[in-house]
Amino acid sequence: MRKEDGKRLIELARKSIESYFSKKDINLETYKKFSDKQGVFVTLHKKGELRGCIGFPYPIYPLYQAVFEAARAAAFEDCRFHPVEQGELKDIDIEVSVLTVPEEIASDPEDLPKHIKIGEDGLIIKGPSGSGLLLPQVFTEYHCTPERALEMTCQKAGLPEDAWKNRKNKVFRFQAQVFSE
Secondary structure (H helix, E strand, O other), rough: OHHHHHHHHHHHHHHHHHHHHHHHHHOHHHHHHHHHHEEEEEEEEEEOEEEEEEEEEOOOOOOHHHHHHHHHHHHHHHOOOOOHHHHHHHHEEEEEEEEEEEEEEOOOOHHHHOOOOOOOOEEEEOOOOOOEEEEEEHHHHHOOHHHHHHHHHHHHOOOOOOOHOOOOEEEOOOOOOOOEE
């Protein structure tokens, strides 16, 4: 995807949040170029601190719709934060991560770290007692090793840090093209 496309997706994310406050519809027809179904996450930062992050890891919606929905959810439905207020929107930077389809890492648990590229791969862990996802940029930000990336993803899922070693849990990787304001 080109840089100009990323700017349009960020514009759509911002307009989706602004339209919540203005109660005015936005013309989604102008974004129909992004009709392919893709996974996406929208991340909000306020003065460098996380302010909300919600998305769809799997390609269940056309990209324009996924960005619209994820932006609103990040602003108003992320249970870790109180809803964004209209006055703070000017201080919020938006990041849109367009995802590849997650693929299971078919490996013995002890070999999983060998299949993870920090700086490229995001991770999902799914198991009978929880699931969690972390975007690739999180692992870079925290200077993770592959083992630490797996542990953090387990924590995000509410699982013990070593849950990735349990064969009942499945680990998936994906990549993201990240666009930031």
